[in-house]
Structure formats: C-alpha cells, structure tokens
Amino acid sequence: MSTKSPTDVLKSKLDAKNFANLMAIANPKLHAYVADAIELCQPDSVWVSTDSPEDVEYTRTMAARLGEEKPLAMPGHTIHFDGMEDQGRDREVTKYLVPPGQTLSKALNQMERQAGLKEVRALMAGSMKGRIMVVRFMNLGPNNSAFSVPCLECTDSFYVSHSLNLLYRLGYEEFKRLGAKAEFFATLHSAGKVDARMTSAEPDKKRIYIDYSNDNVYSVNTQYAGNTVGLKKLALRLSIRKADREGWLAEHMFLAAIKGKGGRKTYLAGAFPSACGKTSTAMLPGETILGDDIAYFRAVDGRCMAANAEAGIFGIIQNVNSKDDPAIWDVLNKPGEVVFSNVLVKDAKPYWLGMGVEPPADGENFSGAWTKGKKDAKGAEIACAHKNARYAVSLKALANCDVDLDTPAGVELQGILYGGRDARAYVPCQQSFDWQHGIAAYGASLETETTFATIGQEGVSEINLMSIQDFVAIPLGKYVQNNLDFAKKLKKVPLVFGVNYFLRDDQGKFLNGMRDKHVWVKWMEKRIHGEAGAAVSPTGLIPLYEDLKPLFAELVGKDYTQADYVKQFTIRVPENLKKIDRVEAFHKAEADACPGVMAVLAAQRKRLLEAQKQWGDYISPEKLPRQ
Numbered sequence: 107m108s109t110k111s112p113t114d115v116l117k118s119k120l121d122a123k124n125f126a127n128l129m130a131i132a133n134p135k136l137h138a139y140v141a142d143a144i145e146l147c148q149p150d151s152v153w154v155s156t157d158s159p160e161d162v163e164y165t166r167t168m169a170a171r172l173g174e175e176k177p178l179a180m181p182g183h184t185i186h187f188d189g190m191e192d193q194g195r196d197r198e199v200t201k202y203l204v205p206p207g208q209t210l211s212k213a214l215n216q217m218e219r220q221a222g223l224k225e226v227r228a229l230m231a232g233s234m235k236g237r238i239m240v241v242r243f244m245n246l247g248p249n250n251s252a253f254s255v256p257c258l259e260c261t262d263s264f265y266v267s268h269s270l271n272l273l274y275r276l277g278y279e280e281f282k283r284l285g286a287k288a289e290f291f292a293t294l295h296s297a298g299k300v301d302a303r304m305t306s307a308e309p310d311k312k313r314i315y316i317d318y319s320n321d322n323v324y325s326v327n328t329q330y331a332g333n334t335v336g337l338k339k340l341a342l343r344l345s346i347r348k349a350d351r352e353g354w355l356a357e358h359m360f361l362a363a364i365k366g367k368g369g370r371k372t373y374l375a376g377a378f379p380s381a382c383g384k385t386s387t388a389m390l391p392g393e394t395i396l397g398d399d400i401a402y403f404r405a406v407d408g409r410c411m412a413a414n415a416e417a418g419i420f421g422i423i424q425n426v427n428s429k430d431d432p433a434i435w436d437v438l439n440k441p442g443e444v445v446f447s448n449v450l451v452k453d454a455k456p457y458w459l460g461m462g463v464e465p466p467a468d469g470e471n472f473s474g475a476w477t478k479g480k481k482d483a484k485g486a487e488i489a490c491a492h493k494n495a496r497y498a499v500s501l502k503a504l505a506n507c508d509v510d511l512d513t514p515a516g517v518e519l520q521g522i523l524y525g526g527r528d529a530r531a532y533v534p535c536q537q538s539f540d541w542q543h544g545i546a547a548y549g550a551s552l553e554t555e556t557t558f559a560t561i562g563q564e565g566v567s568e569i570n571l572m573s574i575q576d577f578v579a580i581p582l583g584k585y586v587q588n589n590l591d592f593a594k595k596l597k598k599v600p601l602v603f604g605v606n607y608f609l610r611d612d613q614g615k616f617l618n619g620m621r622d623k624h625v626w627v628k629w630m631e632k633r634i635h636g637e638a639g640a641a642v643s644p645t646g647l648i649p650l651y652e653d654l655k656p657l658f659a660e661l662v663g664k665d666y667t668q669a670d671y672v673k674q675f676t677i678r679v680p681e682n683l684k685k686i687d688r689v690e691a692f693h694k695a696e697a698d699a700c701p702g703v704m705a706v707l708a709a710q711r712k713r714l715l716e717a718q719k720q721w722g723d724y725i726s727p728e729k730l731p732r733q
C-alpha cells in the first residue's frame with residue numbers, strides 16, 4: 107500500500123491539464139481508483155479524455171500512431187488485429203472473484219476473491235511502463251436517464267478507447283454532473299506485453315477477473331474487445347447484480363422496432379447466444395434497430411420500458427453480404443467510422459468469410475502475413491479471416507437506426523423472444539401460454555451449441571439459459587426467479603416467444619430459410635395486436651398456415667406450401683420429452699433448480715404425454731385445436 111495520498115499520486119503522474127480534467131469530477135472514490143491504477147500499472151503518463159471533439163479525434167489518431175489500428179482505403183475505416191489466441195471471449199480465464207461466505211452456481215467460473223486479486227494484480231504490476239494510461243468516462247444506457255449506469259475505464263489501449271467511442275455514450279459530462287453521487291463500474295485493462303504487431307504477446311497470462319463486490323473488473327494480456335471493453339460483457343455481469351439489487355432486468359438481448367398496420371411500431375427484444383442470428387433478427391430490412399446486444403428493462407407505471415445499454419454494434423462479420431444483410435453491408439462499404447478486426451486485408455481493403463466475393467490468396471490477417479494454405483502451430487490451415495472477425499460501428503451510422511435510441515424514458519416493450527440452436531425439438535416459432543411459461547420453457551430451456559464466439563471446441567451441445575449464462579454474476583436460480591417475478595410489476599405484460607432457426611429434418615437439412623425469421627417476427631407483431639390466430643400445441647401456441655402463407659409471399663417472395671408448414675411445425679414428442687430431461691437435469695445439477703422452472707417443465711411434460719396418447723409421437727399442426 108502506498109503512503110502517498112491519491113491526490114499526490116495523481117499530481118505526480120498527470121500534467122496540469124489532465125489533473126484539472128480529472129479533478130473537475132468531484133468524486134474522491136474515483137480519484138482513489140485512478141491513483142491505485144497508476145500505482146499498480148505504472149504508466150509513463152496519464153491522459154484523461156473529456157469527450158471534446160479534439161479528444162475524440164486524439165483517440166483515433168493515437169490508435170493509428172501506435173499501430174493498434176491501420177487505416178484502410180475507405181475514409182474512416184481502420185483495421186485492428188488481435189493475437190492468434192485472442193480471437194474471442196475466453197471463458198476459461200474469465201472468473202468471478204467470490205468473497206468468503208458467498209457462493210455462486212456451479213456453472214459459473216469462479217475463484218476465491220483474495221487469491222484472484224493477488225494473482226491478477228501481480229500480472230498487472232508495471233504493465234503500463236513506457237505507455238500512456240487512458241482514462242475514459244462513459245455511460246451505459248441513455249444519458250440522464252433512470253437507465254444510466256456511469257462507467258470508468260482505465261486502459262493502455264487506444265483501440266479500446268476508440269471502441270468505447272463507437273459503442274457507448276460518452277459520459278464525462280455525466281460524471282461531472284453526478285460528482286460523488288456516481289456509483290460507477292470500473293474496468294482496469296492492460297494489453298500487457300505486446301509484439302511488433304501490437305497484439306498481446308503473453309496469452310498464457312491472460313486473465314479477466316470480475317471483482318463484483320466492488321463493481322471492478324481487471325483485464326490483462328488481451329486485446330479482443332469482448333475481453334477488454336469493460337462496458338460490454340464485463341459490465342453486463344455487474345449490471346445483472348445491480349439490477350438484482352434494484353429490481354430491474356439486464357438482459358443479453360437485441361432491441362428492435364417492427365412495423366405493422368398503419369405504420370405502428372412494436373418494440374421487441376430478443377435473446378440469442380452468440381452467432382445464432384441475433385444481429386440479423388435485429389436488422390431485418392424495413393424495420394428499425396435500437397440495439398443488438400444488451401438491453402435493460404424497467405417497470406415504469408406498470409409498463410415494461412426498455413433501453414439499449416450500448417450505442418453501437420460490435421458485430422460478427424462472417425456471412426455478411428449485400429443480399430442477407432443489406433443495412434450492415436451498406437455501412438461497411440461507404441465512408442464513415444468503422445473499426446474492422448481480424449478480417450483479411452489486401453491493398454487496404456477488408457475481406458471476410460461469406461462475403462460473397464472471392465478473397466485474395468494473400469494479405470495480412472490475424473496471423474500476420476498470410477498466404478492461402480498457411481498453417482497454425484498445430485498444423486491446421488488458417489482461414490483468410492477469422493470466423494469471429496468483427497466490425498465496430500456506431501448505431502447512428504446505420505440508415506435503419508431507430509429514432510428512440512437515446513430517449514431517456516426508453517421504449518415500451520411488447521414482446522420478447524428467445525432463440526437457441528436446437529436441431530431436434532422446438533418448432534421454428536411459437537408463443538408461450540403466459541410469461542412464466544415463456545421464461546421457463548423458452549428462456550431457461552435455451553439449448554445451443556458452442557460457436558466460434560468463445561475460445562474452445564465448436565459444436566458442443568449445451569444449455570445457455572436466456573443466452574446470458576456466461577454473464578450471470580448471481581446464483582442462476584435467483585436470476586431466473588427475478589425474470590419470473592418481473593411480470594408482477596407490470597400491468598401490461600409483454601408476450602413471450604420462442605424461435606429456433608436451426609431445426610433440422612431427419613436428413614440433417616435445415617428446415618428454416620435464412621429469411622424466414624422476418625415472417626416469424628411479423629407474426630409476433632400480429633399476435634401482439636390480436637391480428638393472427640394460433641393452434642394450441644403442448645409446447646406453445648403455434649402459427650396457423652393461413653396467417654403464414656401471405657407473410658411468406660410478402661416478405662420472402664416464397665410460395666409457402668402446406669407441406670412446408672407441416673414439416674416446420676410438426677410437434678416431435680420424443681425429442682421434446684428428451685429436451686425436458688436435459689433441461690431438468692441441468693437445472694438440478696447446475697442452476698439451483700428454480701421451483702418455478704421445474705413446475706413449468708413438469709406441466710409441459712404432462713401435456714406432451716397426453717398429446718402423445720391422443721395423436722402419437724409426431725403430431726401434425728393441422729390436428730391441433732385452435733385457440
């Protein structure tokens with residue numbers, strides 16, 4: 107522990123201007139935090155961003171000058187590379203620091219707090235020698251709103267600072283306004299030792315530790331934004347705890363407005379695990395987007411109000427092409443501020459997988475100089491771009507950005523949807539019988555497969571409840587219970603839907619087309635307004651053929667046949683019974699067996715068994731009674 111006061115530490119490292127900018131925020135806790143970060147990481151100097159246009163520009167300039175980003179041919183576009191072993195969120199080294207006497211669910215990666223602090227602080231000691239520490243003030247949720255959560259990030263990466271500018275609301279003025287009242291989340295990040303390409307050079311010493319009892323996060327020896335931009339998944343973990351304390355919800359959900367009859371707008375939120383169709387559902391042509399990753403919900407006068415915690419998109423850039431994702435394609439192909447990461451670059455142009463353009467046979471990618479056929483250390487061929495390559499862009503740069511993105515009151519939510527990666531059981535789209543059924547049977551039963559968005563083996567089946575399991579920093583059962591209880595605060599409860607874009611037939615062929623999701627979402631919009639019927643299946647209320655046929659014609663240009671409908675919506679009783687067994691076993695063993703969930707699953711099993719007795723194993727939707 108230092109003998110110097112925080113003010114003395116700050117005075118010794120900050121020049122007069124930066125010192126004044128920091129002190130303009132009257133928050134002693136914040137001063138002490140920055141002083142501790144300085145003493146620990148020992149940067150050469152400290153830069154405090156005030157969010158002025160010059161400061162925003164300085165971040166851009168420094169990211170380029172230090173080689174963390176390189177300019178691309180298109181004005182405003184840059185490329186950033188992360189190291190070979192730093193291409194996604196790293197579950198193994200991301201841990202909650204649990205104080206003595208507390209426990210978290212078994213499914214959550216955790217360690218004893220003191221031991222964790224000792225380990226991560228030792229790795230960060232002196233980590234910023236020779237570098238500048240950047241101090242950033244940001245805000246989650248719209249500024250000056252009940253949703254706002256002030257956040258501080260100290261980092262030695264101007265790429266991280268640049269990402270903050272694109273993805274979040276600037277918060278220096280908010281911090282000044284709040285002064286000592288700001289209860290802020292704080293992230294301390296250091297890229298650690300870097301190589302000549304400015305990528306973190308010691309991946310074996312990568313650690314992302316969440317000291318939740320203090321609302322602090324440590325991140326070291328990594329650059330990948332999902333591990334380093336504190337306001338993203340690291341703050342989501344802290345937000346879930348804050349929401350638990352204060353009686354609201356922080357969710358891993360997109361937020362979008364769907365147009366309907368007479369131009370009405372209906373707001374939907376949706377949870378999908380990474381790489382399961384979330385951004386493309388939030389970006390359907392003709393609709394408007396408020397967010398693609400993290401939403402906050404609050405009950406206000408009995409209504410469910412929602413806001414995007416973020417203000418930009420850190421999106422996967424695999425299979426983004428002009429046909430399937432026109433709005434994203436547009437922004438990635440015109441001048442404007444975009445940071446690409448881990449794509450292939452040749453002649454200052456970016457190339458990615460599934461772009462619809464033949465990539466060049468050489469260039470620079472996340473592995474350095476790349477030529478087709480290049481192998482990694484294990485002998486596996488390195489693709490031209492990483493599957494988890496990303497782009498960062500401000501939502502306001504999108505032509506389809508919703509006008510209410512920054513509205514302090516948020517927007518009124520009328521529906522939520524949960525989508526997994528379930529090859530076997532759930533139909534492509536259904537509505538729950540009520541809120542409890544939806545939360546338990548769709549959200550808390552969400553099955554998926556691991557994808558490239560996290561480091562490790564792909565294609566392993568797992569349960570990822572509400573697609574948020576990696577980020578739940580309270581006991582899982584408590585998190586689910588909070589979701590179940592939330593409806594009690596509402597007079598108008600949003601409808602809950604389940605979608606599954608990954609159902610396959612017995613030959614392994616997908617039963618959904620890429621664009622079918624637009625039909626499901628428009629059907630939901632009609633259900634919300636009482637303009638579509640439904641059949642009652644054991645797992646939920648399913649669409650009627652006559653409502654889907656015109657939607658397919660209008661939105662997909664497809665002649666949707668009765669046979670297509672039967673294939674997609676046949677209830678597979680044995681597969682659904684097995685699904686319940688898996689989900690129940692998971693909740694019993696790992697997720698504290700929330701009683702509300704167990705009761706809903708038991709009732710669903712009973713309905714399935716009764717239906718099986720009446721109609722057999724595979725039930726055509728035409729046989730089911732109408733609502």
Ligand code: SPV
Pocket residue numbers: 194195331332333338339379380399420559
């Ligand atoms: C996800 O993987 O769910 C993301 C990107 O949204 S990350 O920042 O890596 O979490």
Ligand code: MN
Pocket residue numbers: 358380399
């Ligand atoms: Mn996400």
